[in-house]
Amino acid sequence: DVPVDFREHLENLRSAGLLNEINAPISKETEAHPLVRLQFRGLKEEQRKGFLFSNVHDADGKTYDTQLAIGCLAGSRDIFSIGIGVEPGKDLLELVANAISHPIKPELVQNAVCQEEVHIGDSLTEHGGLGEFPIPISTPGFDNGPYTTFSHWVTKDPDTGIYNIGNYRGQVKAEDRIGCFTNPPQHLGLHWAKCHEKGIPLEACLVIGVPPYVSYAANTKLPYEADEMEVAGALSGKPLPVVQAKTVDLVVPAYAEIVIEGIISTTELEPEAPFGETHGFMSQPVNAYFMEITAITHRKKPIWCSILSQFPPSESTKLRGISFESTFFKHLKYDCNMSGILDVHFPEATSSYYTCIIKMKPVTKADPWSALQAASGFDPFIKNFIVTDEDVDIRNPEMVYWAIATRAMPHRDMRIIEGRMSAMDFSAIEAEEAEGFKYMEPNGSSAILINACRPWDYPPTALPKKEYMENAVERWKELGLPDLDLKNPWYGYDLGFWSDQCEEEAQMAVEGRHYEIGERSKKRRVPVTKKNTGLI
Structure with a gap:
């Protein structure tokens, strides 16, 4: 109660x-x-x-x-x-x-x-x-x-x-x-x-x-x-x-x-x-x-x-994080009618204020940018906005880094916007003038918008399929090994780009039929060309 x-x-x-x-x-x-x-x-x-x-x-x-x-x-x-x-x-x-x-x-x-x-x-x-x-x-x-x-x-x-x-x-x-x-x-x-x-x-x-x-x-x-x-x-x-x-x-x-x-x-x-x-x-x-x-x-x-404030993490970052996550979630999903919004996170390491990470399932290629623009318009002080896909655990910084590194191309997927406010931000202005809420003339402060959603279909994640990892968990327990705290993803999954041939050969491999795959490869040999070797 x-x-x-x-x-x-x-x-x-x-x-x-x-x-x-x-x-x-x-x-x-x-x-x-x-x-x-x-x-x-x-x-x-x-x-x-x-x-x-x-x-x-x-x-x-x-x-x-x-x-x-x-x-x-x-x-x-x-x-x-x-x-x-x-x-x-x-x-x-x-x-x-x-x-x-x-x-x-x-x-x-x-x-x-x-x-x-x-x-x-x-x-x-x-x-x-x-x-x-x-x-x-x-x-x-x-x-x-x-x-x-x-x-x-x-x-x-x-x-x-x-x-x-x-x-x-x-x-x-x-x-x-x-x-x-x-x-x-x-x-x-x-x-x-x-x-x-x-x-x-x-x-x-x-x-x-x-x-x-x-x-x-x-x-x-x-x-x-x-x-x-x-x-x-x-x-x-x-x-x-x-x-x-x-x-x-x-x-x-x-x-x-x-x-x-x-x-x-x-x-x-x-x-x-x-x-x-x-x-x-x-x-x-x-x-x-x-x-x-x-x-x-x-x-x-x-x-x-x-309450404990000051250096993060603190009580104030916990309070602010939960508050901002909830209000931005409501703003994006309900007020802006973006049904694909799944989660919003403000990392405590960034004072639960300077960085907003959005998890969504895009319906169109415009959806990630719509989410970034709606979020940046909701608060003029936040400096970093990131949106990524439904398979990324946005509360795990390792996975956010992975998404940015593998799904975002800087010239295409990162934009700097100006006309922002500054709130006690020593990166915007020297400490002696940085107090309070300020607009730095002539163009204000800035923020970066990062679209780390997959731009197209990708191959599966390079982890064993779910059934093999689930079996491994049971064997792990049987062997008396230390308790696990599994992080998502802990098994591989399809991301749209995976041919029937690749699927068939992966199944043959776990059945011990890899020599058959070798025979297939032998029949598919091709001559060396500049194109297939990367030679200039």
Whole structure:
């Protein structure tokens, strides 16, 4: 079942053996994130677990009643699946696509656990304001302070009232002030721009520790007019409970651990960063939004939730990858009516952002290019688009390399397109100017489109036929050899170019009749010519 709140999600992880509970003293500045980072650098994905720290202290020795959770949202695909209430290993593409297409409106409730304790006005900082919580440093030694990362910002369009929940980082600047890093075309940035034009501030709520399905909706690439709260409801199969905020005209998820309400200035910006970014490098200082806090509400003994971002792979690349794969799949297969689309993959090694790989069964020779053009038009920042055939496992980089090497001819099957945007891309511009979202005059940035679909029929793949490999698997087991983890393809298959003679002689060979084939060859001898020897 879909967990009702983050605490039930932790209990599900505990039951599945996917939660490391740490009671030893841990520094939020120098130890918490580095410990979780080690599993992303030193363990296979299926070995990763969430971390729950119960004895956290800061650089001054202050201890916290609040627990700190890291890696519990998307430390692995299995952790993600448990958070959304599905069996690990289940295909998520159709699930998310269906939720986007069939949203469910939220349900307003009067009382909510996220408001069990309320700090407003004179009591806003009585427990330290933001200092009440063990907000960790993500990249100690490089970050310029603690940042919220598992932080979903709730805002709404000042004209239409349509909500947005987006995941953006927030630099802790004071007990009652926090940064917010985003720009147009992110939807919060568009709300900010509208408020700026009207000469009014932007009301916002930063929510921490929401039910995982809300986080997954917040990280999904949705159209501007879509409401993440409604998609979250569709993911859970029922309306998302929301409650009215205390000091701003917004509703927030009722089962959040912590809600930070406030006003974002639309007349001033503040310096923000450095911060370790998802492309794997440190972002540089940039002027960004900031919020003056007007209220802090939370559950009793709340849990502070943080995600691992920065160098890939990370929780943010896992979240983004699943989100982008699902939304691009829906866009191509259903919105663009391309029935041949079978899978979409954003490799974590490319930050689940810079490279989009499409698997399809083309009906016409135009289909691969249609898919590439539709995908490139869906996001102006992605740099590499690859499409290949239904027999290629696009989640195995070796097979993608093989497809490009054997099915794509550069002058015919690779195209460079310009007029693209750049998002913190140090390959597009030097680091000192590369922050934020930019269009590089005069022609913008660029992307490459690679058609790695077979241009015509090919001979069979050079692996033994399926029946012989299946027999080999049985013999392997009989012989007591180590367990296998077979990669596709693990047997040969026909790709259209294979004559009856070749098929007949292959069968004769396994029957031990190769001398007969030799006699046939003898009768077919031909004289040497320049043409049949390759001589010039």
